[in-house]
Amino acid sequence: MKQVPSKSVSRFSLEKLKNKSEWLIYLVPFAVGVIIFTLYPIINVFLTSFKENFNYMTKEFSGWGLGNYTYVLQDPYFHQALKNTFFYVFIVIPISTCLAVLIATLLNQKIKFSGLFQTAYFLPMVTSTIAVGLAWRFMFNYKSGVFNYFLGLFGIDAINWLQVTTGNFPALCIYGIWAILPFTIILLLSGLQNIDPMYYTAAKVDGAGPIRIFFKITVPLLMPTIFLVMIVNTISCFKVFNELFPLFSGPGVANNLYTAVYYIYYQFRIQIPSRYGYATAAAVILFGIIFVFTMLQRIIEKKLKN
Amino acid sequence: MKNIFKHLTIGRVLTYFFLIIGALIMVFPFYWMITGAFKTSLEIQMFPPQWIPSSFSFDNFKEALEKAPFATYFINSVIAMVSSVTLCTITTILGAFAFSKLNFPGRHIIFGLLLGLMMVPFEMIVITNYRTIIDWGIYNTLLALIIPFTSSIFYMYILKGFFDSIPDSLYQAARVDGCSNWKYLWRVMVPIAKPSLVTIILLNAIASWNSFLWPMLAVVDRELRTLPFGLYAFVSEGGAKTELMMAASTIIVIPMIILFIFARKQIVNGVARGGIKG
Amino acid sequence: MKVTIQNLTKCFGATTAVNDFSAVIESGELIALLGPSGCGKSTMLNMISGILPVTKGKIFFDDEDVTDLSPEKRGVGLVFQNYALYPHMTVLENICFPLEIKKVKKEERIARAKEMAKLVHVEALLDRKPSQLSGGQQQRVAIARALVKHPRILLLDEPLSNLDARLRIEMREEIRRIQQETGITTIFVTHDQEEAMSISDHIVLMRDGFLQQIARPQELYDEPANCFVADFLGTPPINKTYGVVKNGTIVLEGDCTVALEAAKNLDEGREVILSMRAEAIIVNDSVPLAEGTIDEVYVMGKEVLAYVQLGSKRVRAYVEADEEYGKGEKVKIGLKKRGVFVFDKETGERLV
Numbered sequence: 001m002k003q004v005p006s007k008s009v010s011r012f013s014l015e016k017l018k019n020k021s022e023w024l025i026y027l028v029p030f031a032v033g034v035i036i037f038t039l040y041p042i043i044n045v046f047l048t049s050f051k052e053n054f055n056y057m058t059k060e061f062s063g064w065g066l067g068n069y070t071y072v073l074q075d076p077y078f079h080q081a082l083k084n085t086f087f088y089v090f091i092v093i094p095i096s097t098c099l100a101v102l103i104a105t106l107l108n109q110k111i112k113f114s115g116l117f118q119t120a121y122f123l124p125m126v127t128s129t130i131a132v133g134l135a136w137r138f139m140f141n142y143k144s145g146v147f148n149y150f151l152g153l154f155g156i157d158a159i160n161w162l163q164v165t166t167g168n169f170p171a172l173c174i175y176g177i178w179a180i181l182p183f184t185i186i187l188l189l190s191g192l193q194n195i196d197p198m199y200y201t202a203a204k205v206d207g208a209g210p211i212r213i214f215f216k217i218t219v220p221l222l223m224p225t226i227f228l229v230m231i232v233n234t235i236s237c238f239k240v241f242n243e244l245f246p247l248f249s250g251p252g253v254a255n256n257l258y259t260a261v262y263y264i265y266y267q268f269r270i271q272i273p274s275r276y277g278y279a280t281a282a283a284v285i286l287f288g289i290i291f292v293f294t295m296l297q298r299i300i301e302k303k304l305k306n
Numbered sequence: 307m308k309n310i311f312k313h314l315t316i317g318r319v320l321t322y323f324f325l326i327i328g329a330l331i332m333v334f335p336f337y338w339m340i341t342g343a344f345k346t347s348l349e350i351q352m353f354p355p356q357w358i359p360s361s362f363s364f365d366n367f368k369e370a371l372e373k374a375p376f377a378t379y380f381i382n383s384v385i386a387m388v389s390s391v392t393l394c395t396i397t398t399i400l401g402a403f404a405f406s407k408l409n410f411p412g413r414h415i416i417f418g419l420l421l422g423l424m425m426v427p428f429e430m431i432v433i434t435n436y437r438t439i440i441d442w443g444i445y446n447t448l449l450a451l452i453i454p455f456t457s458s459i460f461y462m463y464i465l466k467g468f469f470d471s472i473p474d475s476l477y478q479a480a481r482v483d484g485c486s487n488w489k490y491l492w493r494v495m496v497p498i499a500k501p502s503l504v505t506i507i508l509l510n511a512i513a514s515w516n517s518f519l520w521p522m523l524a525v526v527d528r529e530l531r532t533l534p535f536g537l538y539a540f541v542s543e544g545g546a547k548t549e550l551m552m553a554a555s556t557i558i559v560i561p562m563i564i565l566f567i568f569a570r571k572q573i574v575n576g577v578a579r580g581g582i583k584g
Numbered sequence: 585m586k587v588t589i590q591n592l593t594k595c596f597g598a599t600t601a602v603n604d605f606s607a608v609i610e611s612g613e614l615i616a617l618l619g620p621s622g623c624g625k626s627t628m629l630n631m632i633s634g635i636l637p638v639t640k641g642k643i644f645f646d647d648e649d650v651t652d653l654s655p656e657k658r659g660v661g662l663v664f665q666n667y668a669l670y671p672h673m674t675v676l677e678n679i680c681f682p683l684e685i686k687k688v689k690k691e692e693r694i695a696r697a698k699e700m701a702k703l704v705h706v707e708a709l710l711d712r713k714p715s716q717l718s719g720g721q722q723q724r725v726a727i728a729r730a731l732v733k734h735p736r737i738l739l740l741d742e743p744l745s746n747l748d749a750r751l752r753i754e755m756r757e758e759i760r761r762i763q764q765e766t767g768i769t770t771i772f773v774t775h776d777q778e779e780a781m782s783i784s785d786h787i788v789l790m791r792d793g794f795l796q797q798i799a800r801p802q803e804l805y806d807e808p809a810n811c812f813v814a815d816f817l818g819t820p821p822i823n824k825t826y827g828v829v830k831n832g833t834i835v836l837e838g839d840c841t842v843a844l845e846a847a848k849n850l851d852e853g854r855e856v857i858l859s860m861r862a863e864a865i866i867v868n869d870s871v872p873l874a875e876g877t878i879d880e881v882y883v884m885g886k887e888v889l890a891y892v893q894l895g896s897k898r899v900r901a902y903v904e905a906d907e908e909y910g911k912g913e914k915v916k917i918g919l920k921k922r923g924v925f926v927f928d929k930e931t932g933e934r935l936v
Contacts, residue, residue, distance in 0.1 A: 023404050024410075031457075033456040107325070120330075122574060141548075144351045144352060287430055294425040
């Protein structure tokens with residue numbers, strides 16, 4: 001039996017385009033932007049990272065080599081940037097994920113005013129990091145901030161969140177968790193909505209209480225989504241940068257809050273003349289880290305689809 | 307029976323209790339920002355804090371607008387947002403149509419390559435783009451805020467997914483009637499894809515409005531700044547007073563809050579479907 | 585519009601979907617393209633519409649060679665299996681759309697669309713969106729949209745397969761009515777023999793890309809050209825037995841001799857297929873041709889279906905409702921002339 005391939009109809013109708021190059025009209029406007037502002041920059045960054053003594057203005061360089069990488073990898077500031085970034089990820093991701101699972105589960109109940117609740121929980125996602133960050137700076141104020149006021153209510157001494165190295169890392173994390181929650185909750189919520197309510201009914205019939213249902217049904221079934229969200233968030237946490245400006249007007253007190261992206265920014269923009277080579281080498285290293293996590297994400301996404 | 311019912315009610319009460327507490331924490335920074343914008347310099351430094359400002363005068367807004375050209379920043383933000391979103395939406399529609407419905411050599415390979423490019427962090431691309439706009443002589447112009455954002459792989463990817471779901475029989479039906487590709491795209495595909503397009507436009511507009519790193523790199527002149535960069539410069543250059551900072555922040559945040567209240571469903575659906583850019 | 589198809593062939597890479605197909609479809613007829621799924625009937629339809637280019641052969645509309653014309657230049661109306669209505673347009677806008685492309689003036693297009701809507705009985709639904717219509721209504725709109733530009737022929741791809749059983753009967757009569765009112769040459773694709781039998785003037789039966797037979801429905805049933813045609817048509821399916829010609833009779837597997845009159849003209853020792861429709865088998869006939877054993881009897885309302893062991897095969901036969909048979913009872917089997925066919929075992933060619 002000769003089975004006709006089912007997709008054949010569309011394939012062949014497209015073949016017969018009146019004008020064989022008609023597709024160019026559709027593709028070119030899109031492709032031009034992508035090639036100039038995405039593809040070329042990537043290639044350029046890779047190439048530049050291997051150019052020794054690259055001069056940003058004249059584009060001259062002394063030769064090819066790994067000089068930029070050896071410099072960056074030995075730079076204590078870069079070590080600090082990586083350390084901070086990793087610490088930031090390790091603190092923000094677990095806490096935000098746990099909170100988000102809890103909130104998403106609550107939001108997934110049949111509740112009144114769910115629109116109002118969603119608005120409240122998701123608002124940080126659409127508002128400017130800079131503007132809201134300034135509000136947080138105000139809240140973290142040592143003398144008149146609400147944070148220290150609330151701590152005082154519990155008898156805890158005021159913390160100097162912004163001007164002391166021991167204070168500003170926790171401040172950055174607290175803000176980071178708050179800012180990442182909406183996105184996390186949304187993804188988890190859509191994961192929850194994909195769980196067949198049949199399981200809940202079955203568990204209730206078996207006499208399971210809400211807490212047991214949460215740990216024995218909801219969390220295991222949500223696990224793939226939780227993993228996915230953690231990886232996506234890890235990638236975005238690796239790029240922590242904007243938050244530094246409204247809170248600390250830079251990388252914290254005594255430069256203790258260098259992050260990977262800030263390091264790139266510093267080498268490339270703050271340094272005069274620009275140390276373009278170091279910036280590109282650091283960018284390639286950051287890309288390498290993100291690449292690993294993206295691959296993980298793709299694998300999990302594939303598993304989710306099956 | 308009664309016992310179960312009672313248990314349920316306690317569960318409900320706890321659910322609402324936690325949700326309300328959480329919601330209050332989440333919106334508190336906004337409350338603090340907006341009320342702070344109405345406080346006097348004295349009130350804002352009070353400890354314990356003053357929860358409600360004593361008067362709702364717009365003096366702080368007036369003063370902030372006098373100290374820095376926020377009106378200009380606002381207009382710049384609007385220009386950059388409207389132009390880049392408009393151009394990007396057009397190239398996205400065309401590109402998504404090409405990848406979804408047209409047949410050209412290497413289509414699948416190119417699309418796979420684009421998916422690979424999508425994971426490259428913006429922060430890495432920025433280094434070269436900065437140099438490009440200098441070479442093109444558009445550094446420190448509004449064009450520099452628009453040109454690099456005229457096409458987006460991410461939004462094209464989302465829209466292509468939607469286009470793929472439109473059955474090919476519609477295309478054939480139109481072709482049998484003599485409908486050109488161009489007309490089919492604008493008369494059939496685009497109207498059907500409207501919900502997806504709205505989502506893309508909203509996500510893009512939000513991202514553009516809030517963008518900070520690129521405007522900070524691409525322009526220096528005061529009258530070319532966009533809101534987030536202008537606000538930051540206002541704070542870092544002038545050592546501005548807190549109540550003025552809050553007033554200026556409120557100006558930036560309010561349009562997006564209003565947008566979110568009206569288009570919450572589209573935005574949330576878009577984020578849930580495609581994740582967010584960045 | 586007469587449609588002439590000459591030696592049409594369509595290949596998809598290595599597979600041949602339609603193979604050297606020739607047929608003539610007379611003007612004003614309703615034609616069913618019938619065959620099992622994957623037989624190439626939809627490919628045929630798409631080549632006639634112009635959506636698919638042909639690999640070899642020619643298609644004529646009357647005397648005009650349309651083989652290389654693009655779909656819109658052929659003047660065909662096409663109705664898709666899933667109707668392919670534009671979801672964002674109202675019924676009226678959907679019907680108007682083909683005219684809009686042809687740049688017909690707005691008043692005229694609305695007038696013509698309304699006329700079509702009346703023809704297919706959807707004039708009350710003009711402002712609705714497709715999602716607000718039932719399957720049958722969507723089908724009607726799709727037909728109206730296909731007819732509004734006054735096509736030379738109307739093509740329908742599995743027009744009824746998305747409808748439930750009751751609507752299907754209603755819609756097929758509607759298709760017949762609309763076709764007769766407009767007098768348009770119509771070709772529809774179906775895999776349902778009953779659908780094809782009930783409304784079409786001629787049936788084109790296909791298998792594996794090859795034309796099997798073109799005939800009027802009753803002719804196809806009574807005079808199948810080959811074993812496949814006989815197998816494909818009829819409910820219950822035709823009884824198919826295998827045997828060898830011996831001494832002017834057919835000896836079936838399991839050593840059952842059938843003294844078929846017509847077998848006398850067949851070559852001795854030829855391997856054949858003896859196919860008998862259930863209604864052609866007479867149990868306890870006065871002129872018995874063979875002997876069988878009653879296996880099972882099912883009473884099904886107005887008729888009684890008996891399973892009779894004939895050699896090693898079990899065959900179905902209709903028996904009189906007032907006669908009673910016990911299991912294992914020996915019966916004499918007669919055969920009517922109509923509904924009994926002998927085919928060559930190898931080629932499936934009709935011999936008798």
